[in-house]
Amino acid sequence: MKILLMGNPNVGKSVLFSRLTGVQVIASNYPGSTVGYTRGQMKLGSSAAEIIDVPGTYSLDPTNDAERVAVEMLQDGNVAINIVDATNLERNLYLTLQLLERKIPVVIALNMWDDTQHLGIHLDLEKLQNLLGVPVVPTVAVSGIGIKTLVEKIPQSVSGNYPVISPDERWALVGKIVSQVQQITHRHHTWRERLADASVRPLSGMFIAFAVLAAAFALIRFLGEGLIGYVFDPLFNLLLPPLTSLSNTLGGGGLLHDILIGKMINGQIDYLQSLGLLTTAIYIEFAAVLPYVFAFYFVLGILEDTGYLPRLAVLMDTILHRLGLHGYAIIPTMLGLGCNVPAILSTRILESKRERFIAATLISIAVPCASLQAMIWGLVGKEGPQYLLIVYGTLIIVWVLMGFIINKFTKGFSPEMLTEIPPYRLPPARALAQKLWMRVKGFIVEATPIVLGSVLVVGLLYAVGVFDAIARFTAPVVTGLFGLPKEAVTAIVVGFIRKDVAMGMLAPLALTANQLVVAAVVLAMFFPCIATFVILGKELGLKDTLRATAIMIVAALSAGGLLNLILK
Amino acid sequence: MFGFKHRFGRQHLPAVNGLIPLTDLANGQSGVIHSFQGGQTMEQRLNALGARQGQRITRIGGMFMRGPITVKIEKSQIAIGFGMAKHILVKVQDENFVNG
Numbered sequence: 001m002k003i004l005l006m007g008n009p010n011v012g013k014s015v016l017f018s019r020l021t022g023v024q025v026i027a028s029n030y031p032g033s034t035v036g037y038t039r040g041q042m043k044l045g046s047s048a049a050e051i052i053d054v055p056g057t058y059s060l061d062p063t064n065d066a067e068r069v070a071v072e073m074l075q076d077g078n079v080a081i082n083i084v085d086a087t088n089l090e091r092n093l094y095l096t097l098q099l100l101e102r103k104i105p106v107v108i109a110l111n112m113w114d115d116t117q118h119l120g121i122h123l124d125l126e127k128l129q130n131l132l133g134v135p136v137v138p139t140v141a142v143s144g145i146g147i148k149t150l151v152e153k154i155p156q157s158v159s160g161n162y163p164v165i166s167p168d169e170r171w172a173l174v175g176k177i178v179s180q181v182q183q184i185t186h187r188h189h190t191w192r193e194r195l196a197d198a199s200v201r202p203l204s205g206m207f208i209a210f211a212v213l214a215a216a217f218a219l220i221r222f223l224g225e226g227l228i229g230y231v232f233d234p235l236f237n238l239l240l241p242p243l244t245s246l247s248n249t250l251g252g253g254g255l256l257h258d259i260l261i262g263k264m265i266n267g268q269i270d271y272l273q274s275l276g277l278l279t280t281a282i283y284i285e286f287a288a289v290l291p292y293v294f295a296f297y298f299v300l301g302i303l304e305d306t307g308y309l310p311r312l313a314v315l316m317d318t319i320l321h322r323l324g325l326h327g328y329a330i331i332p333t334m335l336g337l338g339c340n341v342p343a344i345l346s347t348r349i350l351e352s353k354r355e356r357f358i359a360a361t362l363i364s365i366a367v368p369c370a371s372l373q374a375m376i377w378g379l380v381g382k383e384g385p386q387y388l389l390i391v392y393g394t395l396i397i398v399w400v401l402m403g404f405i406i407n408k409f410t411k412g413f414s415p416e417m418l419t420e421i422p423p424y425r426l427p428p429a430r431a432l433a434q435k436l437w438m439r440v441k442g443f444i445v446e447a448t449p450i451v452l453g454s455v456l457v458v459g460l461l462y463a464v465g466v467f468d469a470i471a472r473f474t475a476p477v478v479t480g481l482f483g484l485p486k487e488a489v490t491a492i493v494v495g496f497i498r499k500d501v502a503m504g505m506l507a508p509l510a511l512t513a514n515q516l517v518v519a520a521v522v523l524a525m526f527f528p529c530i531a532t533f534v535i536l537g538k539e540l541g542l543k544d545t546l547r548a549t550a551i552m553i554v555a556a557l558s559a560g561g562l563l564n565l566i567l568k
Numbered sequence: 569m570f571g572f573k574h575r576f577g578r579q580h581l582p583a584v585n586g587l588i589p590l591t592d593l594a595n596g597q598s599g600v601i602h603s604f605q606g607g608q609t610m611e612q613r614l615n616a617l618g619a620r621q622g623q624r625i626t627r628i629g630g631m632f633m634r635g636p637i638t639v640k641i642e643k644s645q646i647a648i649g650f651g652m653a654k655h656i657l658v659k660v661q662d663e664n665f666v667n668g
Contacts, residue, residue, distance in 0.1 A: 058616030058617060059612075059616045061612060061616075063609060063612055063613055063616075087643050088618075088642065088643050088644050090618065090642055091616075091617065091618040091642070091644060094616065119643065121643075167612075167615065171615070171620055196645070197628050197629060200628060200629040200631075200638040200645075200647070201595070201628075201629035201630075202629075202630075202631050202632045202635075205629070205631070310647070313647070314631060314635070314636050314638060314647045315631065315635075317631060317635050317636045317647075317649065318631055318632070318633045318634065318635040326649060327635075327636060327647070415649075416636075416648070416649025416650070416651045416652040417636050417647060417648070417649040418613055418614070418617065418646070418647070418648055418649060418652060419646065419647050420617055420644060420645070420646050420647075421638065421644075421645040421646060421647055423645075
């Protein structure tokens with residue numbers, strides 16, 4: 001049996017999906033957090049059922065990609081669980097009626113039931129059930145209330161007895177139903193609503209955005225540095241003696257020693273410079289990058305689940321319009337500061353192919369991921385905050401300038417922003433922790449083999465002298481244009497594989513602060529890592545990926561070269 | 569898609585019966601949606617989000633430099649791009665008739 005979870009965007013489908021299947025999925029408080037679909041299994045009586053988390057849709061008239069996907073999936077579902085936002089019955093019932101017209105058996109989960117009370121909404125459940133002719137179960141997905149009853153009602157789902165009618169007739173019917181089952185009592189504005197209003201007005205909005213982003217930045221830095229200084233560095237110091245004795249056992253040199261431990265710096269292991277599998281590779285991933293990945297996703301989770309991001313989108317709309325995007329593109333961009341891969345996937349929430357191309361290209365060129373940023377903060381930040389400012393300032397200028405240029409030279413125009421703004425919510429701690437754990441686990445599982453593999457391969461290539469050949473070949477660009485020592489090409493090449501390892505490769509080169517700045521900017525812009533590249537190809541297709549790549553090469557060469565000229 | 573600008577200017581700009589584009593509503597002011605001047609797809613998308621003819625709509629905020637207009641309809645808030653908001657005609661209600 002195939003069960004479809006269907007409903008408007010941001011009504012809690014993904015949370016309900018997790019509840020029903022035990023499968024963890026990323027859920028957030030903004031429309032469009034599910035862009036693909038997720039399948040899972042659940043037990044239904046004695047048999048197993050397949051359950052599908054369908055992207056949110058307002059209607060079954062396919063006006064965008066998410067809706068087209070939903071309509072297609074409807075063909076082969078056996079039952080639809082229609083999740084309805086109880087606080088917004090009128091808008092949600094339109095889809096419900098369309099589902100009932102399609103004759104698919106439906107059971108309704110009246111979600112966010114707890115919110116109706118303090119919003120002063122009273123619903124007559126029995127009447128609603130009678131009018132619609134299908135089971136209606138009140139639920140609170142985030143806390144699990146009503147889920148058991150919902151599951152019990154699935155076998156009782158029935159197909160609706162509604163004739164197909166025109167949109168106007170359907171809206172009229174929705175209005176009739178709502179007027180019969182819903183009563184609203186008056187109540188005063190809450191502080192959350194006042195804050196909500198303030199965050200979409202220009203002056204107060206700017207002020208709030210500035211405060212929120214500054215606080216987010218400070219919190220990430222505080223958490224990241226705290227974890228490094230008080231947890232991971234002491235931990236790795238404890239590992240030094242056993243590693244040193246391993247180094248002695250291996251004879252202090254030789255191929256195996258160089259690959260496992262790396263080079264000894266002044267007779268000692270140096271986690272940043274030795275470049276061995278058990279030293280630098282492990283250290284970079286766990287002690288330098290992981291704390292920041294953790295800190296970033298902790299803060300991002302809060303921003304996502306409170307519902308602030310759509311407000312930031314409203315605020316950024318004017319600027320983003322000049323770049324051929326609309327405000328909502330800020331959400332993939334923010335995700336990109338964590339990892340470019342999910343960011344490029346989430347550009348699907350943008351309506352047109354043109355916007356997706358611009359957004360994905362800008363992310364892959366000018367938005368550094370958390371792994372790279374952690375290393376930039378570690379290496380460049382050591383030289384002083386002004387150098388960090390130059391790196392970020394350059395990337396922001398590149399982002400704006402590139403968007404402006406691509407917008408000018410790409411056919412078509414960008415559609416207007418139109419989005420629902422969810423109410424502010426206090427995110428439940430459990431949901432936040434779960435999401436954070438999923439993302440951190442994802443990072444460890446995906447990054448570890450690649451980090452170890454790339455350090456291993458680089459070690460081997462070094463040993464056979466491949467990098468010397470590449471360094472000689474690329475010297476004009478690396479040395480002439482960027483003003484970097486020719487050995488820095490190793491880092492640029494490794495940048496195809498993992499940005500954090502690449503940045504780590506710069507540590508032993510004794511670069512000046514200005515050289516580090518140029519190298520950081522070039523690494524951020526020049527070729528996204530292989531995982532991002534693959535996703536870019538999948539999402540944009542061959543032609544547009546080649547276009548994006550050409551833009552990227554030109555941009556990286558000019559930005560790196562100019563920066564070198566200015567700083568010299 | 570762009571042809572209606574002209575039509576819009578001719579027929580509706582003289583604020584007969586208090587008809588004004590949504591963009592001209594002041595923050596906190598409400599009105600009733602009279603009509604959409606922007607083609608079927610736009611109307612469908614707006615309808616789906618709850619913005620339909622006859623609905624009461626309250627403007628909450630707007631961004632400078634022709635940024636999106638945020639409005640409240642029923643219990644939900646939506647942000648509408650300036651260009652789109654220009655093509656939503658609203659009938660401003662006399663304060664005395666508002667009972668809400």
